[in-house]
Amino acid sequence: MEVTRKNYKDCLNTVYSAIEEADFLAIDGEFSGISDGPNVSALTNGLDTPEERYTKLKKHSMDFLLFQFGLCTFKYDQAKSKYITKPFNFYIFPKPFNRTSPDIKFICQSSSIDFLASQGFDFNKVFCHGIPYLNQEEEAQLREQTEERRNQHANGVGTPSFISPSSSKGSSHVPEEHKDFINKVVEKVEALLEKLHLTQTFPCLCSDALAWFPKGLHVETVETEKKERYIQISKVDEEERKRREQQKLEKEQEELNDAVGFSRVIHAISKSGKLVVGHNMLLDVMHTIHQFYCPLPEDLQDFKEVTMCVFPRLLDTKLMASTQPFKELITNTSLAELEKQLKENPFKSPQVETAEGFPSYDTAQEQLHEAGYDAYITGLCFIAMANYLGSFLTPPKAYISARSKLIEPFFNKLFLMRIIDIPYLNITGPDLQPKRDHVLYVTFPKEWKTSDLYQLFSAFGNIQVSWIDDTSAFVSLSQTDQVQIAMNTSRYAESYKIQTYAEYIQGKQQEKEKQTTKTWGEDSWVKPHYTCSTTSGFGYSRYSCHECLTCWVFFSHVKNVHLSCAGAESTPKLFEVPEVW
């Protein structure tokens, strides 16, 4: 179902009840770009730490706009033995609520826009009919302003129809050069009042000028379709005036709800506490929080906490497909390819049916990169993989619910693109800390190319180069004992410099501490804090072997035993064997 500003209000209850009844939700976002600075290989360095990756994405991705949001709800119908889906495709645009509300600026990246254009994306639906939104602070501010006006009204203070333009300092005074004009308008109104009951419009005046008008008037700002603004002045008796003022306040309240707009859908998803499935969803989660809740925190740990408040249960199908037992069976984890492979043996196409009144997607038509469609097939992928896990049970089960313990090991682990040795960001616990003692941090003149690095390390056989920027890269050696040799040979080098990975991390840490001290020194600095409005009741923390999230099956009732985790760094901790088994 396509949802724009035009039909948004009519759809809202349908969206709410779809979320309420669902077993799980799938989401996807389309953005106006990916990186405003580094190219993709620098943005996703193979040896980023989770902190570095988060910091880079926050810095270089968040000024783009999430302008299409796909939500597909999945509800299992026991009688039909199939999922009933309700797909929604929302168009989002930060239409300013009024002339004093924040005027959002966002970046567009030509290649991303061009890519979406080639997929048939409708930009007019975004820019002309996109649903507005407010983050929590903006919403609170607006509600406060409205409340203030309501109180003024109750106390009988004249209520100009303007929201006081608090951001524009010059407004609380009538400029000298306008006084003549205002006096003329006031005179004209007074003269007319003598003779008639009428409504008259004038070019817009600043709000302070309204105080100059005689009593017994209802004053209202009207805006034409062409964005020309007028003040409409009507002569009314006291009762009628009060009725109109009341009407105006009610209208304002409704407009305020409209301004919160799409954020209400995200609030509903959040409150439901339902499992939210996405494919390679880190950026989707970051954008959603950034746009509809609050600016992203500096610190990764704080981000994890906010994420748990907004989305208490997440599952990333790209991470799931990259982990045992799927890893060996799936060669390409891109969404489109994954969806195709999960139709083939040993997997089974999930049984789904689109709910009545919803246009149904046809996977043969591949409407990829429409957020609603992508959310839909992400859900299909999840179902196919979840059901596959059921085949390991004794007796095997064809349907595994979104609430099954079998799926829990995949919860709240978001796929990390292109990091060699850390497959996911662990939202509910500390991240994996792989040893990187075979890695060197090399700095060199900006003329150097990859071939220069291969040349430099030619004595060491196979190496792997991960570019950081123009003048630095990580070089992974194949054997750890080569590190000392490389360090020794480089001691007298002038054109380049080598550090061990440990030295590099230490240096970064020290730099960060220096900055933090400095920041604390400034008076205006306040540590951001977040309050969790939805409690998940889901506060377990458990470590899994990162090679194989499902290595817990090692200890359980299943037939197929996966042993590769034996030598892994972190010991998997077993949860209780669930009763349902």
Next chain:
Amino acid sequence: MEVTRKNYKDCLNTVYSAIEEADFLAIDGEFSGISDGPNVSALTNGLDTPEERYTKLKKHSMDFLLFQFGLCTFKYDQAKSKYITKPFNFYIFPKPFNRTSPDIKFICQSSSIDFLASQGFDFNKVFCHGIPYLNQEEEAQLREQTEERRNQHANGVGTPSFISPSSSKGSSHVPEEHKDFINKVVEKVEALLEKLHLTQTFPCLCSDALAWFPKGLHVETVETEKKERYIQISKVDEEERKRREQQKLEKEQEELNDAVGFSRVIHAISKSGKLVVGHNMLLDVMHTIHQFYCPLPEDLQDFKEVTMCVFPRLLDTKLMASTQPFKELITNTSLAELEKQLKENPFKSPQVETAEGFPSYDTAQEQLHEAGYDAYITGLCFIAMANYLGSFLTPPKAYISARSKLIEPFFNKLFLMRIIDIPYLNITGPDLQPKRDHVLYVTFPKEWKTSDLYQLFSAFGNIQVSWIDDTSAFVSLSQTDQVQIAMNTSRYAESYKIQTYAEYIQGKQQEKEKQTTKTWGEDSWVKPHYTCSTTSGFGYSRYSCHECLTCWVFFSHVKNVHLSCAGAESTPKLFEVPEVW
């Protein structure tokens, strides 16, 4: 005529000949936003110097995209006694030329986008079908790359169909992990070659891998509509191979011209040396140069020089309408209002006719903020005002050509929005330097409002406040001799600080000098220089009284004499009385 990527090539000759035959051109641009930082009142402070205004616009406006460009050509038809117009409305988008070409990021401002949406702007035409462009440096780089490949080809070096991705440092090496895959593809190709003449496609490989393939092959990259890229390998004999390579180079050449795209229209306008008319055109000129020629220079003087190279003759109808003899007759100089007023007495609606094959605009329908329409009515305004000047001649003339000396005083003076005492930026000479010795520069705590300033200066009668930012403003006193009193009283003030305007300017100067010295110290700093490819033959420089650009008529044959310039600061310098009179 609407021009997008689809019909651009077919239209180009029509555009060229319309420019060539025209008496003058009118232009207009629509942008994705205006200010990425300060609000409008801070961006356009009433007491900005021209340097300050230029610096602010450069800093806060140039990251937006000029995405619709209106050009309307006007050719006077003697026989019909009317202008024949050819209006064009171009949609512009920086579609990346290939995967290694610059991936432009631009900002969108919600309020601007929302405004254009309310005017019926078609964003799909921009983002899906916009004409690409390159600035001069990008074009030179691309031509160089193509030339290099052409030479390699001539020297018999194998020419992979890729443009070498020089920006991606990692590309000049086949990654270890891909070698197996490439070897398999090569083996497969070799096996197939044994048996058949055929064309075969493979998933895309990096360009270095191409060298691994056996001779006697034509290798080509193909991209599907869905942006999937493949390598197509065909077995061909030597002659056929050469023919195909030649074809490929020609295609590349054509693609390169396509990539220069809309910039070719701007080059044609520039080369023509024709009078270019715009309304409030400073931002149009800045964006046009920035997008299609070169990044804007730091220094205002350098900007003026570049502007004279690109647009040797400019005329701003907003400035013209704000100057004598129009100033007294025209109350509102916004484009829409101006157009309406110039239909009324004492002005005359210009006689115009749309050229055959061009859709004609109807001014009664007001398609405002479509760049083509705005350019069209800007041209109408210019004609009406120019012809009005003819009424002062003895005998009066009904038609004044775009080449008439009567118009020259208005050349190359671009309207400066909202500056109290400097009406225009003088592109061909030094700017006006009004005395500001009644102006104070006041700094204060950020809680202060305009009313606090009125309070502070209440003893001095009328004052005018121009906000700079949260903690500073200019305060203009009504009498210069009050300045010393204000300075004296403020000496012991703690919460605020007052400087005279002269002190403020001196401080800024010193700061700038400090920065310049610092910048010169850095090795990498190179002063930008611009070469002028079109000479205007128009190198006069002449000062006019800024109160009244037309005060030159004081000395000429006209009936109506305007005397207000008598007391003005700069003496008007008279040009020779033209022979045509």
